[in-house]
Amino acid sequence: MAGHSKWKNIQHRKNAQDAKRGKIFMKLAKDIYLAAKNGGGDVSTNAALRSVIEKAKAANMPNENIERAIKKATGGLEGGNYEEIIYEGYGPGGVAVMVLCLTNNKNRTASNVRLAFSKNGGNLGESGCVSYMFDRKGYLAIDREEVNIDEDDLMLLAIEAGAEEIETSEEAYEIYTDPNSFEQVKEALEANGITLTDAEITMFPQTYTQLSDDIKAKMEKMLDMLEEDDDVQDIYHNWDEE
Incomplete structure (x- = not known):
């Protein structure tokens, strides 16, 4: 990471x-x-x-x-029965992609996701074809402009609460945890008055793929198509966007 x-x-x-x-x-x-x-x-x-x-x-x-x-x-209200489905495949340039969906119509969702991949030089694969390339981690982000705490004090607080890794930059502190430790780290930070910009359990790639400019455009278009789909909840990929 x-x-x-x-x-x-x-x-x-x-x-x-x-x-x-x-x-x-x-x-x-x-x-x-x-x-x-x-x-x-x-x-x-x-x-x-x-x-x-x-x-x-x-x-x-x-x-x-x-x-x-x-x-x-x-059960307090009638409504659609939603099901969680994860699609896996390779985007343009061989980027590993996982698409988390919540849908009440699997045929519609599968068709839309497949179209986003195929239209932009990607291929939808079988379950498990790329998930092994990702690790599930807790992630907490802190905007440095929103907090007034010494960096060493923050690191000590997070580590004592169970954090595995902390990255710092001029803009932010980023804290990574085991999924089982996520909630206790989050609660420890909030108990000390620290505002979190982002806090979630998500997927992180083990390695990253760089793309040429022409392939980047296809990847961005594919991500846009997926993000515009109401059934798509999250997208995880190993494209190095930096």
């Missing part, structure tokens, strides 16, 4: 995502639905649900939208 800051990728795509707030709300509602369906609707006992609700509130998602998604998942 060292040398490949997720922070830069976050900032790189943030403006485009901010322009699609309604779509963001839809994806957050599905995240809330899935978390509540898997772990129940009580935030005091469901850390995953608590985490995604915090993210939804940070995006100014209305409370009624949050409550509706929980009620749908727990």
Whole structure:
């Protein structure tokens, strides 16, 4: 992970995502639905649900939208039955790509994902064809302009709470954890008044692939097509965007 800051990728795509707030709300509602369906609707006992609700509130998602998604998942409201599916394959230039979807129509989703790959020089593969190239980690990002804490003190706090690795730059602190330690590290930071810019359990590539300028354009177009799909929740890849 060292040398490949997720922070830069976050900032790189943030403006485009901010322009699609309604779509963001839809994806957050599905995240809330899935978390509540898997772990129940009580935030005091469901850390995953608590985490995604915090993210939804940070995006100014209305409370009624949050409550509706929980009620749908727990049987309080009628609604579509969503299923989580992960598609794997290779993008242009051999980039390893995983696409996490939440859908109520597998045929529609599979067709759309396959089209995004094939139209841009990629190939959709079998389950497991690239997932072995990624590690599941907890990730917490802190904007240095938003906190007033000594770097050594922050490192000590994070490590004592269970962090595995900390990267620093002029813009941010980035903290990586084992998925099982994620919640306790997050709670320790917040208990000390530290504002988190991002906090999630996600997938990190073990190696990165560089692309030429002409292939970059195809990769960006493929990512755009996938991100515009309402069924797509997250995209993980090993393209070195720096």
